[in-house]
Amino acid sequence: MSETFGNFDEAQAQLDSWVQFAERRGEAAQRAVDRIEALTVEVWSPRREVRVVLDQSGLLTDLEFAEWAPTESPGSLGRAVQKAHDDALLKWRDAMDAIADEEYEDFEDLRTATKESAHAGLPPMLDEDNQ
Known part of the structure; x- marks a missing residue:
């Protein structure tokens, strides 16, 4: 270990940096979960x-x-239900994207995973029909 860090102070600083990173990541994840649950x-x-x-x-x-x-x-009511549902799904997707962008600004892997997970459950035609 002394070859990697040179001395104890450098090793402790690196460990402290990792701990701070993990704490920030955990706090961001908790904020995102709280917002998603609400x-x-x-x-x-x-x-x-x-x-x-x-x-x-x-x-x-x-x-x-x-x-x-x-x-x-x-038929008219069916189309109205479908349109409202499609619009709601798009609004839900946008809200999930906003949560991911805002809470995981410093954590690209979490932002990407959250968005991919949210988008994976959406009907494929939804994006094509509403562009």
């Missing part, structure tokens, strides 16, 4: 006949129809 996304369809709510995992937790929505055709 994440919900709410989106209305363009004509406001349908409201969709997603949880922190991007899963549907609530679906609400406007009072007048039953007067619409089943």
Whole structure:
């Protein structure tokens, strides 16, 4: 070890640096987890006949129809639900990206892994349809 660091003080400084790095990384991860766990996304369809709510995992937790929505055709309501859900997923993806960018600014590997994990569960056509 003395060949690598030269002396005890250099070795201690290197160890302290590693500990500080690990602490900063852990704190960033905890902040990201806290924000992700609190994440919900709410989106209305363009004509406001349908409201969709997603949880922190991007899963549907609530679906609400406007009072007048039953007067619409089943096809129209189906398209409204699909559009609101697609828009909610895009909003969820953007929120996950923002959390990763903000909390893992100094940790590229964590930022990339968080984004890849969030994007992996999204339907592949979602990005193509909304560009």
